[in-house]
Amino acid sequence: TQLLEQSPQFLSIQEGENLTVYCNSSSVFSSLQWYRQEPGEGPVLLVTVVTGGEVKKLKRLTFQFGDARKDSSLHITAAQPGDTGLYLCAGVGPRRGGADGLTFGKGTHLIIQP
Amino acid sequence: AAGVIQSPRHLIKEKRETATLKCYPIPRHDTVYWYQQGPGQDPQFLISFYEKMQSDKGSIPDRFSAQQFSDYHSELNMSSLELGDSALYFCASSFRGISQLGNTIYFGEGSWLTVV
Numbered sequence: 231t232q233l234l235e236q237s238p239q240f241l242s243i244q245e246g247e248n249l250t251v252y253c254n255s256s257s258v259f260s261s262l263q264w265y266r267q268e269p270g271e272g273p274v275l276l277v278t279v280v281t282g283g284e285v286k287k288l289k290r291l292t293f294q295f296g297d298a299r300k301d302s303s304l305h306i307t308a309a310q311p312g313d314t315g316l317y318l319c320a321g322v323g324p325r326r327g328g329a330d331g332l333t334f335g336k337g338t339h340l341i342i343q344p
Numbered sequence: 345a346a347g348v349i350q351s352p353r354h355l356i357k358e359k360r361e362t363a364t365l366k367c368y369p370i371p372r373h374d375t376v377y378w379y380q381q382g383p384g385q386d387p388q389f390l391i392s393f394y395e396k397m398q399s400d401k402g403s404i405p406d407r408f409s410a411q412q413f414s415d416y417h418s419e420l421n422m423s424s425l426e427l428g429d430s431a432l433y434f435c436a437s438s439f440r441g442i443s444q445l446g447n448t449i450y451f452g453e454g455s456w457l458t459v460v
Contacts, residue, residue, distance in 0.1 A: 261448075263448065263449065265451070270432070270454070270456070271453055271454065272348075272434055272451040272452050272453045272454045273387070273434070273451045274451070275448065275449075275450055275451070278448045318386065318387075320449075322449070332377075332379075332387075332389065332436075332449055333389075334386040334387050334388075335386065336386050337386055
């Protein structure tokens with residue numbers, strides 16, 4: 231069974247601060263996706279990382295995929311109250327075509343205080 | 345851009361009743377996934393379909409069944425409902441194609457099922 235450990239589980243910081251969320255596993259993933267989910271709504275895809283060592287930027291968000299494709303991080307620069315939400319990392323297994331769907335981390339509840 | 349469409353958005357059923365959820369994937373996507381998310385929990389994979397054939401099964405109870413139709417929409421049928429089935433059910437879709445490589449999965453808004 232593949233497991234993704236996400237940390238921290240809860241994070242409350244002041245507006246303007248920087249933060250990093252980590253997603254770690256002992257398993258290799260063919261790709262890893264980061265989602266943001268609002269209460270009662272479906273996860274919204276932020277980014278997909280595929281290549282080991284890959285770095286992708288989405289405005290103030292920087293996503294990195296580990297060289298061994300077992301871990302990933304999300305770094306937010308100068309956090310704003312609008313960044314508040316649940317951030318989920320999810321790995322696509324090495325099985326062909328990702329047939330087994332996504333393995334989700336437990337999520338990071340992020341609160342940015344004005 | 346068109347997204348994954350789920351219906352109904354909210355559903356209230358009594359114990360032992362049956363419920364059916366529908367999912368319309370993003371156009372040209374050939375793979376559909378169903379997930380269950382309980383309160384305060386991360387989504388759990390239930391089942392997936394590729395080109396109208398069942399692709400893989402996760403933690404789907406025997407009381408549940410699903411299928412993908414010729415137009416690629418999918419339905420999740422849940423029978424003998426229990427209180428513990430109350431959850432947010434997500435459908436997701438992706439395009440796998442002939443390359444069979446890992447792909448990006450997009451989620452619908454979800455269907456809230458409440459069993460009373």
